[in-house]
Amino acid sequence: MPLLQARAVSVSRPGEAGRLQRVLRETTVHVDAGEVLAVVGPSGGGKSTLLRLFNRLLEADTGEILLDGVNIRTIDPPLLRARIPLVSQKPFLFSGTVRDNLQASARLRRSVLPDLNDPERQELLELCQLNPAWLDRDARKLSIGQQQRICLARALLGPCQALLLDEPTSALDRPTADLLAQTFRELASRKNLAMIVVTHDLRLAEYCADRLALLLNGSVVEEGPAARVLSHPATAEARQFLSLAPVENGETTA
Amino acid sequence: MNTTIIDLSLWDLITVYSLLLMSIGLAHLLKAGQSKDLFWSGLRMFVQLLVVGYVLHLVFALETALPVLLILTVMIGFAVQTIGSRVQVKMPHFYRIVGTAILFGCGGMTFFFCTLVIGLEPWYDPRYLIPLAGMVIGNSMTGASLAVERLAAEFRECREEIETALCLGSSVSLAAEPAVSSAFRAALIPSINAMAAMGLVFLPGMMTGQILSGTEPLIAVKYQIAIMCVITGSVSLTTFLILRLGYRSYFTPHQSLRED
Numbered sequence: 001m002p003l004l005q006a007r008a009v010s011v012s013r014p015g016e017a018g019r020l021q022r023v024l025r026e027t028t029v030h031v032d033a034g035e036v037l038a039v040v041g042p043s044g045g046g047k048s049t050l051l052r053l054f055n056r057l058l059e060a061d062t063g064e065i066l067l068d069g070v071n072i073r074t075i076d077p078p079l080l081r082a083r084i085p086l087v088s089q090k091p092f093l094f095s096g097t098v099r100d101n102l103q104a105s106a107r108l109r110r111s112v113l114p115d116l117n118d119p120e121r122q123e124l125l126e127l128c129q130l131n132p133a134w135l136d137r138d139a140r141k142l143s144i145g146q147q148q149r150i151c152l153a154r155a156l157l158g159p160c161q162a163l164l165l166d167e168p169t170s171a172l173d174r175p176t177a178d179l180l181a182q183t184f185r186e187l188a189s190r191k192n193l194a195m196i197v198v199t200h201d202l203r204l205a206e207y208c209a210d211r212l213a214l215l216l217n218g219s220v221v222e223e224g225p226a227a228r229v230l231s232h233p234a235t236a237e238a239r240q241f242l243s244l245a246p247v248e249n250g251e252t253t254a
Numbered sequence: 255m256n257t258t259i260i261d262l263s264l265w266d267l268i269t270v271y272s273l274l275l276m277s278i279g280l281a282h283l284l285k286a287g288q289s290k291d292l293f294w295s296g297l298r299m300f301v302q303l304l305v306v307g308y309v310l311h312l313v314f315a316l317e318t319a320l321p322v323l324l325i326l327t328v329m330i331g332f333a334v335q336t337i338g339s340r341v342q343v344k345m346p347h348f349y350r351i352v353g354t355a356i357l358f359g360c361g362g363m364t365f366f367f368c369t370l371v372i373g374l375e376p377w378y379d380p381r382y383l384i385p386l387a388g389m390v391i392g393n394s395m396t397g398a399s400l401a402v403e404r405l406a407a408e409f410r411e412c413r414e415e416i417e418t419a420l421c422l423g424s425s426v427s428l429a430a431e432p433a434v435s436s437a438f439r440a441a442l443i444p445s446i447n448a449m450a451a452m453g454l455v456f457l458p459g460m461m462t463g464q465i466l467s468g469t470e471p472l473i474a475v476k477y478q479i480a481i482m483c484v485i486t487g488s489v490s491l492t493t494f495l496i497l498r499l500g501y502r503s504y505f506t507p508h509q510s511l512r513e514d
Contacts, residue, residue: 055421056508056509056510057417057420057421057510057511058510059506059508077420077508077509077510078420078423078424078425078509079423081420081421081422081423081424082422082423083423085421085422085423086421087421088414088417088418088421090414092414092415092418094415094418104419104422105422105423108419108422108423108424108425108428108429109422109423109424110428154422155421155422158422158423
């Protein structure tokens, strides 16, 4: 059974002139533990909406989302979100030091603050390529790339089973984005995490994803091993999108 | 000491209104564009206070509770309306929340003071209850306006921070805490400043009024201290209730931020 799956979820949102617009149409995707799924598609195609359904920032009109076979509607949202944290496009750090930020998840859950010196946490920080010498620095004064790594580590320091990443590299330059993509890959396999990365950046998808789902106008038009879909798309829609989509980061904005 | 009150004749009033004419002239001179506002506000003040004067005169003479309660209800209604006019984007159930908070905050504090402290007899004695409630409601209205304005601004400007907290597994109350405490601080600033500056920068209105009408200054001072405590208590309780009842309305039942 997949760790996390969306089964035929549909969402309508008020669009222009207040008319309801269908953002997702019976969309079905799944991701296993230790696997990275990239959900790729153009801006406004419903990617972020889909991602936000998994931690109940949004609710689907129909369909269901299962974590370990359990409908997430039966899980208390704060608990669910600690188990499936979401890292957004623009890193947001609370004011304070890097350490304060890394301990924020525990503080916000009124749980015991993690000891960042214990070997397991040290390993995690290392995987996220966070320099221990930064711990007492003002978090908001670090570079955007470093800030995004703090957000990543902060999310993973909780009781995390799966990770949601919303355009995680769109604020970064190419080399930084590539390095971060490798980090995602390693984290998924080393920590046995299920990861869903939403992006319009095909290179990020290529670098980190095991499987790829192409979402156009709220429907998954093609899904399969990332390398295969990117090199030999089976459907006409996928071929058309892939021929137009930017491979370089930062050319289009989500 | 002379304790007889110097009444103002109609002629005296006309004389002071000439000062308002001077203000209108000065505003006109500087092209401040306020001449009309000054004129109409001056006129409104005259009519409104005259009506209030007659109403109070009547209520004092009636010596029953009903008209007093009616006046208090009108005051609360106006206060809620005024707070509503100050914020463009209102939280859901705005009027219900603010109305309840003012009723319990101001009502509770005024009742506490009138019955437990000064032991008003009868409990509705309009000569005490109406001006005291007026001051309590007026000040709480100012505090509550500042609080709801600030709360709305915080939820608008700090969406990212609140959503980040939610995404890390925070409860809505903890995620909203910075916004709620900032709103509470904003509401209490006027009371804190007023207490700190009292007697040094200005002589407060009620105390001045009592002294002018012949009350012994030390009694007036004690009343002023008491009323400031009641006002501060009421501002904090009213604001606290509004914030506690109100912050949840920015979240959905499944504990995420409302989109709008």
